[in-house]
Amino acid sequence: MTRQELIQTIRNKKSYLCIGLDTDLEKIPNWIREEFDDPIYEFNRRIIDATIDLAAAYKPNMAFYESQGSKGWQSLEKTMDYLNGHPLGPVFTIADAKRGDIGNSASHYAKAFFENMHFDSVTVNPYMGHDALQPFITVPGKWAVVLVLTSNPGARDFQLWQPQLPLLLGKLGIMTEQWKRFYELIMEQCLDWGNPENMMFVVGATRPEMIQSIRESAPDHFFLVPGVGTQGGSLQEVSRQAMNSDCGLLINVSRNIIFASTGRDFDQKAREVAHAYQQEMEELLKEKNLV
Amino acid sequence: MTRQELIQTIRNKKSYLCIGLDTDLEKIPNWIREEFDDPIYEFNRRIIDATIDLAAAYKPNMAFYESQGSKGWQSLEKTMDYLNGHPLGPVFTIADAKRGDIGNSASHYAKAFFENMHFDSVTVNPYMGHDALQPFITVPGKWAVVLVLTSNPGARDFQLWQPQLPLLLGKLGIMTEQWKRFYELIMEQCLDWGNPENMMFVVGATRPEMIQSIRESAPDHFFLVPGVGTQGGSLQEVSRQAMNSDCGLLINVSRNIIFASTGRDFDQKAREVAHAYQQEMEELLKEKNLV
Numbered sequence: 001m002t003r004q005e006l007i008q009t010i011r012n013k014k015s016y017l018c019i020g021l022d023t024d025l026e027k028i029p030n031w032i033r034e035e036f037d038d039p040i041y042e043f044n045r046r047i048i049d050a051t052i053d054l055a056a057a058y059k060p061n062m063a064f065y066e067s068q069g070s071k072g073w074q075s076l077e078k079t080m081d082y083l084n085g086h087p088l089g090p091v092f093t094i095a096d097a098k099r100g101d102i103g104n105s106a107s108h109y110a111k112a113f114f115e116n117m118h119f120d121s122v123t124v125n126p127y128m129g130h131d132a133l134q135p136f137i138t139v140p141g142k143w144a145v146v147l148v149l150t151s152n153p154g155a156r157d158f159q160l161w162q163p164q165l166p167l168l169l170g171k172l173g174i175m176t177e178q179w180k181r182f183y184e185l186i187m188e189q190c191l192d193w194g195n196p197e198n199m200m201f202v203v204g205a206t207r208p209e210m211i212q213s214i215r216e217s218a219p220d221h222f223f224l225v226p227g228v229g230t231q232g233g234s235l236q237e238v239s240r241q242a243m244n245s246d247c248g249l250l251i252n253v254s255r256n257i258i259f260a261s262t263g264r265d266f267d268q269k270a271r272e273v274a275h276a277y278q279q280e281m282e283e284l285l286k287e288k289n290l291v
Numbered sequence: 292m293t294r295q296e297l298i299q300t301i302r303n304k305k306s307y308l309c310i311g312l313d314t315d316l317e318k319i320p321n322w323i324r325e326e327f328d329d330p331i332y333e334f335n336r337r338i339i340d341a342t343i344d345l346a347a348a349y350k351p352n353m354a355f356y357e358s359q360g361s362k363g364w365q366s367l368e369k370t371m372d373y374l375n376g377h378p379l380g381p382v383f384t385i386a387d388a389k390r391g392d393i394g395n396s397a398s399h400y401a402k403a404f405f406e407n408m409h410f411d412s413v414t415v416n417p418y419m420g421h422d423a424l425q426p427f428i429t430v431p432g433k434w435a436v437v438l439v440l441t442s443n444p445g446a447r448d449f450q451l452w453q454p455q456l457p458l459l460l461g462k463l464g465i466m467t468e469q470w471k472r473f474y475e476l477i478m479e480q481c482l483d484w485g486n487p488e489n490m491m492f493v494v495g496a497t498r499p500e501m502i503q504s505i506r507e508s509a510p511d512h513f514f515l516v517p518g519v520g521t522q523g524g525s526l527q528e529v530s531r532q533a534m535n536s537d538c539g540l541l542i543n544v545s546r547n548i549i550f551a552s553t554g555r556d557f558d559q560k561a562r563e564v565a566h567a568y569q570q571e572m573e574e575l576l577k578e579k580n581l582v
Contacts, residue, residue, distance in 0.1 A: 024399070063392055063399035069407050070368055073361035100416055101354055101389050102443035108315070108354035116360050125391055127418040127438060129445020147418060152393035154420020157480060158473075179454075182473065189448060 001092050001120045002141050003197050006222070007246050009092060010056045014282040014291045016247050017274060018057035018094065018224065020254025021047070021079065023064050027255075029262045040068065040075035045082055047258050050267035054278040057092035057250050058083060059224075080117045092250070093119045094145060094224065100125030100132045110135040114142050121145050123202060123224070126186050130193060137198040144199050146190050149183045149214065151204025151227030159183040187217060196220040203242070205233025205251070212241040215248075222248050229256035235277065239284040247290055253277060292383050292411045293432050294488050294537075297513070300383060301347045301538050305573040305582045308565060309348035309385065309515065311545025312338070312370065314355050318546075320553045331359065331366035336373055338549050341558035345569040348383035348541050349374060350515075371408040383541070384411045385436060385515065391416030391423045401426040405433050412436050414493060414515070417477050421484060428489040435490050437481050440474045440505065442495025442518030450474040478508060487511040494533070496524025496542070503532040506539075513539050520547035526568065530575040538581055544568060 001009075010016050021044055025033070028043045036042040048058065060079060065072035083093060095113040099106070099122060113119040121143035124136055136144035149159055162181045180188075187201060203214050205227035214223070223242055227233035228251050235251060243249055257277075261269035285291045292300075301307050312335055316324070319334045327333040339349065351370060356363035374384060386404040390397070390413060404410040412434035415427055427435035440450055453472045471479075478492060494505050496518035505514070514533055518524035519542050526542060534540055548568075552560035576582045 022396075061392075061396055063390075063396035063403070066403040067399040067407070069403070070361045070364040073364045077361055098392050098416070098419075099354075099389070100391075101352075102441065102445075105313075105352055105354035108358040112354070112357040112360070116358070125389070125416045125418050127416050127449060128389075128441050128443060129448030129450070131443050131445040133445075150393065150419050152419060152422050154393075154422040154424075157420030158418060158477060159420070161476065182449075185452065186449060 001090060003222075005090070006056070006092050009090065010247050010285075011291055013053065013056055013278070014285060015054055015056050015278040016249050016251055016281055016285075017055045017277050018059050018092075018250040018252040019047070019051055019055045019257055019274065020096070020226075020252050021058055021060040021258065022254040023060070023075075023258065025064075025068060027259050029264075029266050031264065038071075038075055038078065040065070040072065041078045041082075044075070044079040046267040047270055048083060048086065050271040051257070051274045052086055052088045052091060054271070054274045055091060057094060059094040059096050059252055059254075061096040061254070077117060080119065084118050093121070095119040095122045098123050098125050098147060100128045102128065103131035103134065106132050107135040110139075114139060121200065123147065126190060133190070133193060137194045142198070144194060145224050146186075146194075146199060146201055148187045148190075148201045149203050149207060149210060151206040151231050151233065155204065155207070184217070187214065191218060196222070200224050200250075202226065205238045206231055208234065208237045208241060211238060215242045215244065219244060220246070220248070222250060224250045224252060226252045229253045235280055236284070239281070243284065243288055245288070247285065247288075251277075251281070292381060294513075296381070297347070297383050298537050300381065301576075302582055304344065304347055304569070305576060306345055306347050306569040307538050307540050307542055307572055307576075308346045308568050309350050309383075309541040309543040310338070310342055310346045310548055310565065311387070311517075311543050312349055312351040312549065313545040314351070314366075314549065316355070316359060318550050320555075320557050322555065329362075329366055329369065331356070331363065332369045332373075335366070335370040337558040338561055339374060339377065341562040342548070342565045343377055343379045343382060345562070345565045346382060348385060350385040350387050350543055350545075352387040352545070368408060371410065375409050384409075386410040386413045389414050389416050389438065391419050393419065394422035394425065397423050398426040401430075405430060412491065414438065417481060424481070424484060428485045433489070435485060436515050437477075437485075437490060437492055439478045439481075439492045440494050440498060440501060442497040442522050442524065446495065446498070475508070478505065482509060487513070491515050491541075493517065496526075496529045497522055499525065499528045499532060502529060506533045506535065510535060511537070511539070513541060515541050515543060517543045520544045526571055527575070530572070534575065534579055536579070538576065538579075542568075542572070
């Protein structure tokens, strides 16, 4: 899906909601597990049917499929076939795989997600550098979604790291320039490698104090924003700080939506939660005259 | 497999060779593709039979299995069953997956590799910090193999990065302390989180000028060393600089061994190359009185 098509999808649906298909077999309703051979696929199919008019994107998280072995991989393949052929599509798809490997291996990962399963995008870990990203940004309409500042506690360990000496010099008045944190260096480098048509950035909603300056550095790129919902990030705050004139945001919500209920009507409960997010997003899009 | 068992395996086989099962379907012999329903598994099985007395470890690279979809994942499951039940085992196994995700997802990846496929270890990307590593170092006998300094060209982009100001101050004689590169910060932090019984480090053979100082920082940890063979690293040089009193090395060779020939006798040709490596390793182990 091209950038222009993604923007049109967001305008049509009045939503920049991304639904995370973190389909943990142990958390889906018992009756689905008992009645179906492929409960993960059945669960996903119902969630998709109940929410696809409210969501701009879906993001299956590979960890929950791989933990079921080759059977889980089959559930994922079927889910992607279903999503890509849905009459209420097209919808943007993100393989939340966080891959990152040397060039030859990275090409094989790109093949797995882009060619075999027809994902629009893959989340990519930048630590191994340019050749690990390259295969994900060379096909028109396909995207690398690069981890920049994640929403988990461990983001502090390396992403937020910055040299201490310049801070000290700054306090002494010797140095005035703000010294960059590691995630900023990564993003600046990635801005050289990709462009707003083939690269997005993961920016966690749990660090609202930083999202505004990230938007200043990357005014036109889409951000995939995890951390709203269970992790405590605020949809309003993130949207007001980082929405640009093309929207430029995909806000991911996973467990809050898909595990809203374990009853027979879990899909309708999921729809209710998704609908509340969509309504809030519609208001925020209106504030920017985007719908 | 515990550290002591790994050391014993190396001593028994007089080898610290790790064979990379980068089983690219397009590179395996035509006749295997034509004659078998599961050519990837058949190829692996023959490579394993021909080399298992010469290798301390095997390292399947997930990219080559995932690019074949759920069928590729099945080939991997069968390969692991075969390896784990081999009469000439046990042998150390590494899932070259380079995973790294938030805690809950990381736990599911750990389940996929440790519980379902009985791998001894998984390569892990540290960018997301402590919670991304934790699930891989909590089970006795299971290991996280953390990416520190990789062998690819892109390693320059972020891993080797260091702040420029202290370099400048150093040149002016104002600062004498060597400022750390990013991979050194990562390794130091990981040394706090794991120990030589549950954590190894990936250190590429293509940067021999750095491997010695990495060994000084982590005297007891095992290093998984890619980059010997096709990528140009030297077995002799790496071994002399980084072998410790328990060996402490697993040197990976992939394509040079498994794709030594595309003929009917590809497995015997693979054996010949693996045997040459083993012989060289035996000499290097003797220099250290390890065999």
